[in-house]
Amino acid sequence: METDDLFLGAFGLVRGGELSRVEVRGTNGRRVAFFRISGPGVADAEREYHRGATSVDLRLLKSEVRRLKDAAFTAIRQEQRRGDARDEGRYRNDQGGELSRRHRH
Numbered sequence: 889m890e891t892d893d894l895f896l897g898a899f900g901l902v903r904g905g906e907l908s909r910v911e912v913r914g915t916n917g918r919r920v921a922f923f924r925i926s927g928p929g930v931a932d933a934e935r936e937y938h939r940g941a942t943s944v945d946l947r948l949l950k951s952e953v954r955r956l957k958d959a960a961f962t963a964i965r966q967e968q969r970r971g972d973a974r975d976e977g978r979y980r981n982d983q984g985g986e987l988s989r990r991h992r993h
Contacts, residue, residue, distance in 0.1 A: 889925045889934050894960075896937050898952035900925040902944055903933035907956070910963040919967065921960030 889905070891897050901907060909924035936942045 889930050890922055891925070892920050892922045894953050894956050895949070896934065897923040897925055897956050898949050899937045899942075899944060900927075900930050900933045901952040901955070902948045903929055903936075905930040905933065907959065910959045912963050912967045919964050921956075921963050923956055923959070 889896070889900055891900075897907075905925040905927040907923060908926045911922045911924070912919050913922060914920075
């Protein structure tokens with residue numbers, strides 16, 4: 889299952905799924921983390937979640953929500969650092985071009 893819903897993702901984890909990937913995507917200028925939860929029974933857990941008639945140990949659910957939040961913020965920060973590094977590289981390249989143009993004149 890792939891979702892940006894913290895509670896659905898946490899529910900899938902409580903039901904035995906494993907967090908296999910966190911991907912950051914842009915949505916309307918915002919960065920949003922999407923969670924890939926895999927494993928046997930995850931599809932059943934997703935159906936159960938959407939039907940609404942289910943029960944779960946709230947302490948476990950809360951723990952998994954916290955885990956997904958931490959993973960989301962880590963992934964978003966890492967992407968921001970990569971973006972900042974790319975921007976810094978572009979800035980330096982632009983500066984280098986400016987310097988070489990100035991020295992030619």
